Amino acid sequence: MLAFVMFSTGQSLPPIDTGVRITKPTCVEIPYNLGLCSNIGYTTMRMPNLLDHDSLVEVRYQARSWIPLLLHRCHRDTQLFLCSLFAPVCLDRPIYPCRSLCEAVRDGCEPLMRQNCFEWPSMLECSKFPEDNDLCIKSEMLATSNSTSSEFQLEGGEYYPLSSVLLSLLYT
Numbered sequence: 724m725l726a727f728v729m730f731s732t733g734q735s736l737p738p739i740d741t742g743v744r745i746t747k748p749t750c751v752e753i754p755y756n757l758g759l760c761s762n763i764g765y766t767t768m769r770m771p772n773l774l775d776h777d778s779l780v781e782v783r784y785q786a787r788s789w790i791p792l793l794l795h796r797c798h799r800d801t802q803l804f805l806c807s808l809f810a811p812v813c814l815d816r817p818i819y820p821c822r823s824l825c826e827a828v829r830d831g832c833e834p835l836m837r838q839n840c841f842e843w844p845s846m847l848e849c850s851k852f853p854e855d856n857d858l859c860i861k862s863e864m865l866a867t868s869n870s871t872s873s874e875f876q877l878e879g880g881e882y883y884p885l886s887s888v889l890l891s892l893l894y895t
Contacts, residue, residue: 749770751768752766753766757782757786757809757810758790759805763802772811773811785809789805792835798830798831798832821859823855
């Protein structure tokens with residue numbers, strides 16, 4: 724799998740292997756098969772991301788485990804919060820989610836996670852994120868929501884009815 728790398732100046736580089744470790748802040752195309760962050764309103768992301776993942780392979784692998792929270796719609800801003808960390812918009816400096824956004828998503832999703840024997844992870848501890856201000860991502864910044872969609876895009880780019888996706892998750 725290859726991805727195009729772009730600097731904040733918009734200058735493109737030749738394709739790179741998605742397994743390559745990226746150590747300096749770099750803009751890369753959001754992989755088409757990053758299902759967690761499909762259709763989020765922008766196409767390039769900052770690497771390393773805000774969870775310190777330094778390869779696109781690692782990002783895709785780690786992001787897959789969060790797709791069930793989107794499918795269960797435990798909070799309307801789940802995708803906004805998670806994608807702000809897994810596939811942060813590529814700007815000159817990182818923009819973190821606001822603490823209030825984290826707390827709202829945690830409060831909505833943690834009960835579902837606990838029902839399935841998972842705790843809210845320490846990497847998403849809300850006290851790590853800034854208090855609400857103009858330099859962090861707030862809940863109301865979500866322009867459009869996929870929460871009314873009856874389909875979900877899985878890795879590989881194909882769309883499936885939510886009912887089929889939920890059934891496949893139950894039996895895997």
